[in-house]
Amino acid sequence: MRQHCPRPATGDATEPSQVTVDQLREAEQITPIVSVQNRYNLTDRASEDVLEHCEQRGITFIPWLPVAPMTRGGAADSLTAVANRLHATPTQVTLAWLLHRSPVMLPIPGTSSQAHLEENVAAASLRLDVDDYEQLAAA
Numbered sequence: 001m002r003q004h005c006p007r008p009a010t011g012d013a014t015e016p017s018q019v020t021v022d023q024l025r026e027a028e029q030i031t032p033i034v035s036v037q038n039r040y041n042l043t044d045r046a047s048e049d050v051l052e053h054c055e056q057r058g059i060t061f062i063p064w065l066p067v068a069p070m071t072r073g074g075a076a077d078s079l080t081a082v083a084n085r086l087h088a089t090p091t092q093v094t095l096a097w098l099l100h101r102s103p104v105m106l107p108i109p110g111t112s113s114q115a116h117l118e119e120n121v122a123a124a125s126l127r128l129d130v131d132d133y134e135q136l137a138a139a
């Protein structure tokens with residue numbers, strides 16, 4: 001889905017999951033880190049500091065649970081408004097927001113449905129403007 005993946009995975013690189021910045025720094029002293037998988041989505045950005053560290057170090061950040069359950073009313077409303085304006089689905093806007101968030105972001109949404117797979121791939125072509133991005137980030 002991502003066109004500018006910073007570094008390809010290699011056999012001798014490590015890809016830790018659900019790590020803190022301190023753990024990541026420690027791991028980097030021991031072995032090359034090619035990617036990190038932490039939970040991250042529009043409504044759960046607790047790993048923002050890990051994402052920022054990955055950006056500084058050029059490490060691919062794979063957000064798990066990228067298609068977030070919209071549990072907060074504000075987020076759901078903003079998502080629906082932006083999706084309607086762009087003639088897209090809320091899931092596509094969620095994925096587009098992640099791709100807009102960082103050049104090291106590599107969402108790999110899980111699905112058991114071909115229709116959802118096609119919808120999710122098409123989200124890579126969706127362009128959010130700054131206002132859309134900020135509205136969603138603030139929701």
Ligand SMILES: NC(=O)c1ccc[n+]([C@@H]2O[C@H](COP(=O)([O-])OP(=O)(O)OC[C@H]3O[C@@H](n4cnc5c(N)ncnc54)[C@H](OP(=O)(O)O)[C@@H]3O)[C@@H](O)[C@H]2O)c1
Pocket residue numbers: 017018037038063064065066067068091092108109110111112113115116117119120
């Ligand atoms: N490192 C870790 O600890 C960890 C933990 C969990 C997951 N992961 C990885 O993270 C990736 C994604 O995780 P995930 O599958 O748990 O979460 P996810 O991709 O955020 O969500 C998957 C759910 O979203 C639904 N979905 C997907 N596309 C949709 C669409 N266009 N419209 C509506 N619903 C849609 C799927 O239902 P349908 O099947 O009906 O489409 C499925 O129920 C996977 O590669 C997984 O291996 C890593």
